[in-house]
Amino acid sequence: MTDQKVLETQKWLNATYGNVTGFEKAPENGHTGWKTIYSLREALQHELGLSQLGEGFGDATKGALVHVITEVKPGYKGKIAKLIKGAFWCKGISSGEFDESYDADLDKAVKALQGYAGLPKDGILTVNLTAALFDMSAFVLVEGGDSNIRKMQQDLNARFSNELGVMPCDGIYQRDTNKALIYALQRTVGMSAEVANGNYGPGTVSLTPTVSSGTTGYIVQIIQYGLYVNGFYKGNLDGNFNDGVVSGIIEFRKFMNLPPFSAVADLTLIKGLLTSNGNTDRDSNTCDASTQLTKNDIANFKRFGFDIVGRYLTGTVGSGENERPKNLTISEIKRIAEGGLRLFPIYEDGGYTVEYFTSRQGVVDANIASQVARELGFPSGTTIYFAIDVDVQEGEIGSGIVPYITSLLKTLKYTEYEVGIYGTRNVCLHGEKLGVKKSFVADMSYGWSGNLGFKMPKNWAFDQFSEYPIGGTPIDQDASSGRDKGVVITDFPKGISRNEVLKKISKIVSAFGVEFGKKITISVGVLDVTLEAKAAVEPKDGAIFFFFYLFCN
Structure with a gap:
């Protein structure tokens, strides 16, 4: 109108x-x-x-x-x-x-x-x-907004608008609200307006207090705000460390697996409420790596207290002279099992831009990943985590990410494997709504718009929060909720020789009335597959795995 x-x-x-x-x-x-x-x-x-x-x-x-x-x-x-x-x-x-x-x-x-x-x-x-x-910016409660979050936004404006500017008061917990809440913490613990910036850096970490029952004041109100926006508090936002705050802290600690499961609000609890990566010095039992692991790497991981490791099914990392394989191998799997680690698979062979993610690509990726997982001996019921390793904006999720995830789910349901998603909190939340049972959350990228201001998905299995090298091998450290304990692979499928691969290709091509060495294009659902069968094709090639899955199994 x-x-x-x-x-x-x-x-x-x-x-x-x-x-x-x-x-x-x-x-x-x-x-x-x-x-x-x-x-x-x-x-x-x-x-x-x-x-x-x-x-x-x-x-x-x-x-x-x-x-x-x-x-x-x-x-x-x-x-x-x-x-x-x-x-x-x-x-x-x-x-x-x-x-x-x-x-x-x-x-x-x-x-x-x-x-x-x-x-x-x-x-x-x-x-x-x-x-x-x-x-x-809206200053009235909008559709989907929360009146208590709007009151929080108004409170933050009343206290800090001269320094931060006037933020929206629409009831939507968003990036600006999240940064303002961190700024409020900084000012409350004594940081000057010239230094405070809304980023939870080393200075804020060093000043973060430990708060427990009996404390009152604005620091408790900030904790109440943090608990509320994360879905763990429904009481008055009044600065009193009441029974609701006590139970909220304990439940949040349990949900995020942040021991000890007490009612103490320390750095781990407070930073966990206000940022996606939380206390990056906390302990956990899981890591992931893009390096093919040696026996020494695995021993080092065990010494650092890790029990589970995530590895990539296919692909390479780096470029030019620095390019190296990141794909998991059977010999590496044997070393991982012998070293006492459990394993979970990740699929990421592209997908660094939003344009990659389409319904068709979901079919391709699901088939490649499931066939490679099968060749490597991953048992039935294993969750494969498909990476959406990009900061997708909310407006882009419906057009590409949702169709991609939907295709993954539809395609993998005809296999023995389950769909998991790696991505921002927002992406994982959308995946959860679509029926994804387990998420691997990219919380280490705490500045991504898809993490700031979003709750942790309830289905989270792994939570990536820090990166550093162990013995020269770079790793990402992950928290584990216990929803996915990883697998130990000791039973491997019988291998297939190069000659057998070429015979199968020749047989399939001949069945479609095309001479060996020619190109054929076959439509399967939304996917058009083009194959050129020639002697140079290696059995490890992803396209061959995909072709076999569609037509040979």
């Missing part, structure tokens, strides 16, 4: 600033969107005297605005007042007549926005409030 005030704003912007160099015209459709917001920002920049206009509301805009904002108050007249009125209409807040007067209606609109944002309703328009106004 067209908003006439928004349409009036768009038309005025284009008529007034359409010939200004660098100004991009707003769409005249009566609907607020980023293009209209960009036009409002560029018009404001022009009125502030900036020669170069841009879509952002950065330091240059704020620096210019700070010199005039104190004059923009009741009684002021000028185009800046009209731009502010237009921004309010685009925000869905009435600002009276669309003119150049800072009148009582505009003063009322400023106070309304302050109230929505959790700020004192004093009517004083600040640089930070103006930046929030000239933005698409």
Whole structure:
């Protein structure tokens, strides 16, 4: 539905600033969107005297605005007042007549926005409030939002908006909210505003307190916030270390496997609530590696307390002279079993960009991975973790990731193996909804948008949180929930010779009426398979495994 005030704003912007160099015209459709917001920002920049206009509301805009904002108050007249009125209409807040007067209606609109944002309703328009106004951020509870999270956002604004800016108050726990919560912790434990930055670095780690029953104050409220957004607290957000906080801490520790399972809120608990990777110095029994492991590597892993190791089914890492195989071999499997480690398989042979993930690719990957796992002797019921090793944005998940995971599930259900997903919390949460039973969470990438502000999936089996070398061999350290204990392989399938492989290929090709050495294309469901059978093909080639699985089993 067209908003006439928004349409009036768009038309005025284009008529007034359409010939200004660098100004991009707003769409005249009566609907607020980023293009209209960009036009409002560029018009404001022009009125502030900036020669170069841009879509952002950065330091240059704020620096210019700070010199005039104190004059923009009741009684002021000028185009800046009209731009502010237009921004309010685009925000869905009435600002009276669309003119150049800072009148009582505009003063009322400023106070309304302050109230929505959790700020004192004093009517004083600040640089930070103006930046929030000239933005698409929502300050009312949106669909899918949580009223308690909105109250938390308002509280954080009330305390820290002068330093952080005015964050959205829409009830959605998101990246900005997460960073603001870490910032609140930093300021609460004594870090100055000049040093605090919303990142949980070494300085914050060193200052993180240990809090237990009997403590009160804002530090407890921050813990309550952390427990709430992770789904482990439903009580009052009042700063009291009550029974709900006690049980919430214990349950969160158990869920994340963070012993001791007591009600003490220490670094491991607090950082675990506020970041994806948590306390990176904590102990765990699992690691994964992209290196073909020697007997010495396995002995070193055992000495470091690891019981389970994740390894890749196929592929290489590095490039050029540094390229090396990462695929698991039967001899390596034997060394792993003899060394007392259990094993879980990972499939990642590409997939470093969002474009890789399609329904068709899911069919390909499921077939390759299951055939290789079978050739290596992985027993029935083993979960194969398919890597989605990219920071997928929420808007991209439905178009590519969901079809990819759906294809994995549909294809692997006809085999003896189970689908697992490696990816961000958000990706794993989507996989969980689709029916994936186990997740390998890429929490080590704590800055990824798919981790910040997202809960841990309930089906998590492994949680990757740190990386370092052991005896020169790089590893990723993983926590384990116990949902996947790994496997020990001692029974290996009988191998197949190169001549037998070529005979099978020749037989299949002949069956389709094509001479050996020619190309054939065969459609199977959504997949078109093209095979050129020639003597140079090696049995280990992934395409051969895939072809055998489809047509030979």
